[in-house]
Amino acid sequence: MTTAAVTLPGFRGRILTPGTPGYDRARRVRNARVDRRPALIARCADVDDVIAVLAHARTSGLPVAVRGGGANVAGWGTCDDGIVLDLGAMKRLDVDPLSRTAVAEPGLTWGEFDAATQEFGLAVPGPRNTDVGIAGHTLGGGVGDLSRQYGLTSDNVTFFELVTADGRHLRADAEHHPDLFWALRGGGGNYGVVTRFGFRLHPVRGVVAGALVHPASQTRTALRTARDWLARAPDAASLVAVAWTAPPLPFVPEHLHFERCAVLIPSWFGPPEQADEVLAPLRYGAARPIADGVTELPYAAYQRLLPSPPDFARQHVYNRGELLTELTDATLDGILGHWESAGPNFSVVLGALGGAISRAPAGPTAFTHRGAQWFVEICAQWYGTADSGEHLEPARTGWQALQDVADGPYVNLLPDPEPQWVRAAYGDATYARLAGLKDVWDPDNLFRFNANIPPLAAGAKETDR
Template sequence: MDTVDRLRRQISGTVLTPADAGFEAARRVRNARIDRRPALIVGCRDAADVAAGVRYARERGLPVAVRGGGAHVAGSGTCEGGVLLDLGAMSGIEIEPDARRATVEPGVCWGAFDAAAQRYGLAVPGPRIPSVGVAGHTLGGGVGDLSRQFGLTCDSATCFDMVTAQGKSLRVSADTEPELFWGLRGGGGNFGVVTRIGFRLHPVERVVAGPLVFPLQAAHRILPLARDWLEAAPDEASLIALVWTAPPARLLPEALHLERCVVLIPTWFGDPAHADAVFAPLRSGPQAPVYDGIRPMSYLAYHRLLPEPPNVRQQHVYNRGEMLAELTDATLERLLDRFQRAGPNFSLVFGALGGAIAREPAGPTAYPHRAARWFVEICAQWFGDPRDTRHRAEAEAGWRSLQAVSQGPYGNLLPDPEPEWARAAYGANYARLARLKREWDPDNLFRFNVNVRPEAAVESAKEKVS
């Protein structure tokens, strides 16, 4: 019997080869710049399917890519010539409201998780885009607007169910496998295929938030104002700032669509009665906003504020995030100058960190950038020819201009799988992760990720001896 047919008989999910209908659509991720062809796509419905797919790949010497939400900008959710485990059908969510606990499968995206938890007024710190996968975001550390109160996404993770490189199932927690638990919270998908994540939930109900829009000419005054406002604000406050050509989105009035502008989205998770006082410095600064959309809203409505582009699978994306200890006037001037000279497909996103992130609320994790207080995303997004280098060149020049002040890149926003970028993303934790990789995946079966190479641990050991 053909080995592919044998695999089909072993699993409850699906198996696609390049000759099968549906393969072309199934191999794609949410970045048209990524064009890779796996040898086989296994659509998994449970952990047993995952284990069968891993064993199939190992027996044939094929590497394994893992797709949850498929949103990683470098295209980690597909591969060239390997076995792709598509976990999209593994979409179970269990909420225990009294215990404030959740269990989530890896095909779940944040919009579905938030909706399930919000039925009980609960949430976990997560990204601002609902279509991002829960598993990948968590394994990369995970930052969001709730992080200033409750820490990283991975700080709320209490356990992981995982299929190892040998195809065996394992429960990982601080009690059962403390070192691997450390590595899974921020070390990415390097050590196995996560099939369930347990989370601690936090009480979050209504939010006061919305856009304050300023003309681009005011950016040199407004961005320092927003920075200083956040420095003095309590952890219940957060902020995202965008410098962009505004898309035609419901977030903004139609008159501002396609205009170059600065959009502040300040957020207040505290007592709504105090919101006006909290936001007053932003509203009464040196430049009045041309639009003020701040209002009370549900947490779900808040997470739908930022638009997702239409035809997302046709959009080419080159985005990279840098972690900064401080956001100086000189850094802001450098980035604004870059924006002024770039085209409409270039944008800047500033995100607030600090607060509970720096306090390691759930103990040490592999995520290395606890001391960063700001996140800066340099974005290029375009339609048309993926080989058009103009847009990518602007973004690349933007993040390179930050290297003297960056603590390192954010692993969840690395545009390409460059080995030296992975080292920078994991920082001082890289050698420890490499030792863990050598223990759990010595053949680097799981390499389509922000990859830690197991041989690096050997090199590190040799260096210490010499």
């Protein structure tokens, strides 16, 4: 197919097809394991372009993959022999510091979003990787270090504007299409192409945070201390912990570069003068860190503590997140035992949940497992052969070993597309409601390159319209 063979009436953006300059770069997502060749990449400039692309998909019968930031581990932002609807150029962001609100387009990354909102000392809960796009993260629920205070990213959405499978451009909020509004807050990209997000912002100027580095021999003690600390910590405190083979980051002592170790990164968003008291059990407790980088930081600087690898475009990734209500000694020992026996490309990330997430500050949404207190990410990252069993097997057996204690997987980190895992991410009742709404809004399953919820059989209709 050539560019000349493609006609999209009303389309003003850029079209890339096989053989055109930039096609090979544009078809890639942020996981080198995913190597797909779409027939057409449509880089949209505005909502009219989105409508034009979907019209072309309906008339041509081509499948559509929707791409925001392109960071989804399963590679849903591309497809073979179909259309990639690329939203990456749609980056408008309007911040109103008086009402503490923002209206954002889906091509923004969290780094871009945070830089703009921080000019006014405002933020919304977002991920720890600034290269992640706002769209997919928000639609899948969205977890971040501010979530213990302010809820999930999706809890802070006030409205969505989207284009539906039949080409309508509409608004979903608490008053307009409330069932669809419910579904979009956690149900992923199953219901349309979101072209604008309305966010509620919160005052966040800075944070007391930093890396506490422990040698491998102290990992169990350090993580048990962190678990016990979090159970008593105020909502303004949060934590991420990593057991890994350490890259040469500035906060890692040189003698631990490329060695196994554990890093705790606690954060305190409350009054800075209280930080020493709140964080003392982690800094001066049973497992004293060999490096302590805790300091007062601007929020945007904190978000960059764990950057993407410099050559992430070549990196193969398999990572899956599980949500746990409890992190018992037995569970923690099992996770760390697996880490110790796996190769150097295997890592474990534990993230703090609870607080406002459990209280559902925005009311009911499609994010189900609000009782979870911990997020556990099992991760393999490597170079070389894409489907290396040496690297994939430890990661797959790692999350499989958690199934007896996990509430369910986290839909934003679900590389396994089998229907049973999508259902587990939502639970039976929420899944059934989402499937009913899919039957209304996308009965032909046009939006299926995602953690897919197929429509119900005809007749099991919702009445949201």
